[in-house]
Amino acid sequence: MRRIVVLCCQLLVLGLTQGCQLSVQPIATPQLPDLGHTDNSTSFVVPQLEEMYRLSPEQIAELTQFTLREDIALLPKQKQAYEFLKSRLVNFDFEGENYFASESLALGRGNCMALAMLTYAIARELDIQINFQVMHTMPILLDVSGKFAMTSDHVRSFLFQEVSEEQTTYLWQRDRIVIDYFPDRYDRGGKMIDEDEFFAMFYRNLAADSMMVGEFEYAHLLLKRALELAPDYAPVINMLAVASRQLSDNRLAEALYQYGLQVADEKVTLLSNYHVLLTKQGRDQEARQIKQQLLAYDDQRPYIWYLQAKDAMAINDFESAEVYLNKFLENTNYYHKAYFDLAKVQLQLGKPYKAKKALDLAISYSSSSENKGLYEAKLNWLSSL
Template sequence: MSLALLTYAVAKHLGVKAVFQVMHTEPMLLEVTANFAVTSDHVRTFLYEEDNDQPSKGFFLSGRSYLILDYFPGRYDRTSKIIDENQFVAMLYRNLAADALLNGDLDYAYSLLTSGIRYDKEYAPLISMMAIVHRRKGDESTAETLYRYGLEVSDSKITLLSNYHYLFSKQGKYEQADRIKLRLLGLEDNSPYDWYLIGQDAILEGDFKSAEIYLSKFLKNPPYYHAAYFDLARAQYALGRNNSAKNSIKLALEYAEMPKSQRQYKAKLNWLNQM
């Protein structure tokens, strides 16, 4: 994000227009003990000269020429929506607030989130993190209000629903938690790596049926992410579905490139074949 910010500053100084596209990157860290899932995403920048004579048809439909800058392209990157300057700044505040949360500095995180929401009041990560701050401060009522607000205004609902479910479960409100979980299980959302992360959480909680559903939703988008097939196999094996687990391991082996991963998957497949 810092390089994209530098690019934007230089472009603005030179009078070159810029828009951004969110790129979802495979998860880099899963911190379960602190109830945080830290993912890596970034933006790529489209630079172009403004043509005032050209009617507005949306960025890609305008026919204008542009230059794309992506400093961290990856094989498993998934493109998302085009965002404007305000949304870009909101993402910057999200990153800073995430660092503050991981460091346990709730007051600083709150300050950063408040600033970020001024730029985009409907940005789900900011709303969700603000709810987490309130929950950790003991204000669970405001946290619940924030989750309800986020679900009303934001397009991306996976993390909001997952965290809302966690809040109700923590409070012992199991009926409400079950209703939220049903919404999550029935949700169709193309946000790629969110499904993977909550699938991992479900495995750690021993909820293998939900894990299978979440991971299957995830694999509709990046169908060659080998680690997800391995996790899917773990869930299927726990459910007693050995043949399905074998098929998932075979797909993990097919898509894996690193020898270490290949050896791991071969060993698991050989073990399953002996069952």
């Protein structure tokens, strides 16, 4: 299953030569592959950034009138933005659609990224500094086809108080409001991202929509635009490689995987999908080498390992699934469903004692009586063997 979820250091090679001179050999900068696949059709138009966040004149007027209200006008701008959003989200339909800001506000619905885009639009109108943070969240499977598995995204927004030149300029010392539309107790904060990467994420979401309905040409164009904004963003590199494969361009797909493994800081999905490509091409020795890199890879973002484990279980690769589940549980040892999966895998591997231990942990971490009953029944069955 193909999963569609910068500090530049120069290596100095020092050597002793006659006269004790210093020899410096720079490492070549990775080059983005030629993305030469183009579409000649005029039916595909990649939206401009402004289209994503531009509010209508009527919506801008509504926002302005809101900020002039007696109970709002004296509030700091970031609180004005928060109060406006709160007033409009009372009956909001939190559905999985990637609407632009004006659409989301007019229709009263949208997904996490649509709401983050709406927050960005309001921040721009009120001249508020905004930053985004990626949240590592237990993946919610949105859609599955015979070729792809789509999982949800989650970002949260930070609105910062305006400060004068005399005041501190340190961002995190300023008053801020955190806006998180889908908080969960399992969430773990990831890295802060800039506007370019945020827009690249939105283009990627639009591309995912296109891929699910078979519009790979359009997805390719959207992802190329995303890559222009964030050339080292692993999910875009990975999705562009997948789209290239669907357009029968395996050469470009492989070049993108190799490029991504050089520049991206998230390599798990790149390695996994590169392994799939090599396997399908019958390049078994190279595929094994990539698989070994994946099994040995250390990534502190736990949920990506859970997805890899589920994929491995789906193809009966239980040895790999056990490795991935243990990587996941090293950093997220409270997720009871993963212990249940681990028990199932260990049973398949002929490890009943370890499976019993995993089930004990699943029971201890579960708060649902339904889940506890399922795990206890499985444990009782194991104990009777």
